[in-house]
Amino acid sequence: MSQTHAPTKAVIPAAGLGTRFLPATKAMPKEMLAVIDTPAIEFVVREAADAGLDDVLLITSRTKKSIEDHFDAVPDLEAALAAKGDTAKVDLVRASSNIATVHSVRQQNPAGLGHAVLCAAQHVGNEPFAVLLGDDLIDERDKLLREMLDVQGQFGGSVIALMEVDPAQSHLYGCAAVTPTDRDGVVRVNDLVEKPAPGTAPSNYAVIGRYVLDPAVFDVLRETPPGKGNEIQLTDALLTLANLPAEQGGTVYGVVFTGRRYDTGDKLGYLQAVVQLASEREDLGPAFTGWLREFSAGLPQA
Numbered sequence: 001m002s003q004t005h006a007p008t009k010a011v012i013p014a015a016g017l018g019t020r021f022l023p024a025t026k027a028m029p030k031e032m033l034a035v036i037d038t039p040a041i042e043f044v045v046r047e048a049a050d051a052g053l054d055d056v057l058l059i060t061s062r063t064k065k066s067i068e069d070h071f072d073a074v075p076d077l078e079a080a081l082a083a084k085g086d087t088a089k090v091d092l093v094r095a096s097s098n099i100a101t102v103h104s105v106r107q108q109n110p111a112g113l114g115h116a117v118l119c120a121a122q123h124v125g126n127e128p129f130a131v132l133l134g135d136d137l138i139d140e141r142d143k144l145l146r147e148m149l150d151v152q153g154q155f156g157g158s159v160i161a162l163m164e165v166d167p168a169q170s171h172l173y174g175c176a177a178v179t180p181t182d183r184d185g186v187v188r189v190n191d192l193v194e195k196p197a198p199g200t201a202p203s204n205y206a207v208i209g210r211y212v213l214d215p216a217v218f219d220v221l222r223e224t225p226p227g228k229g230n231e232i233q234l235t236d237a238l239l240t241l242a243n244l245p246a247e248q249g250g251t252v253y254g255v256v257f258t259g260r261r262y263d264t265g266d267k268l269g270y271l272q273a274v275v276q277l278a279s280e281r282e283d284l285g286p287a288f289t290g291w292l293r294e295f296s297a298g299l300p301q302a
């Protein structure tokens with residue numbers, strides 16, 4: 001069980017193979033796919049920093065060096081732009097190096113999300129911490145992580161994010177069985193199933209990519225055998241935590257999220273993120289939405 005510190009660290013697993021986005025991800029991390037002009041993972045690092053977690057640990061792998069580079073400084077590029085007097089672009093280049101203190105550790109083989117989180121054990125120590133999936137975008141106007149940190153402060157234990165999904169989609173997610181608490185939008189998690197077979201999900205509440213975890217999760221993960229897909233599943237470890245007594249770091253709560261989320265590791269989710277965010281950008285929105293209206297008017301009726 002954790003000492004009583006509020007979380008200060010965020011862990012961003014980004015070592016997965018990204019097979020849903022092949023062939024783009026053959027030689028390039030899916031987390032570096034540009035959402036307009038910004039790699040998806042930059043939004044995630046910003047979200048952590050905005051919630052007050054400016055110590056960020058990236059879980060990467062041999063093929064993900066460009067992610068580490070993106071958060072580093074590039075003195076020669078900055079010097080070349082400065083020599084041309086292009087201070088706006090110097091600021092753009094510098095912005096991603098100054099969001100947070102970014103560390104990285106490598107997951108030597110992609111043995112699953114649970115295994116990736118376990119790679120953070122030494123860096124995190126004995127404090128509660130947040131996990132944000134590197135391809136899962138939460139709109140910056142929806143302060144989900146802040147609310148989860150607040151719920152963890154009030155209830156203790158671990159906190160996961162849940163979103164109601166169409167039952168036909170449940171088999172793509174981890175799903176939770178829940179009971180209400182006395183706080184609106186917050187539930188107690190009693191059961192969790194990773195990617196349930198169609199028709200067997202315990203509810204329509206799907207687990208999405210934000211977690212605030214008690215460090216007891218590390219000992220649980222060390223004992224968690226490979227599950228679905230022969231991977232060490234974070235969902236399996238969370239179910240063990242949900243059934244542990246509070247004094248051993250157990251109990252899991254869920255914050256029910258009703259805001260905007262984009263799964264940029266999925267082709268459709270990626271396209272939705274680009275279209276939605278481009279429509280809302282001050283510089284691009286007016287021209288883009290003008291074109292989009294014309295384009296959609298010409299589409300055949302569904």
Ligand code: UTP
Binds near residue numbers: 021116265
């Ligand atoms: P995903 O299942 O979305 O990632 O894992 P994936 O395995 O890369 O995706 P597909 O299904 O093959 O397209 C959720 C998050 O966990 C990370 C991924 O990088 C992603 O951010 N992950 C997954 C790891 O860091 N290591 C792993 O072994 C597996």
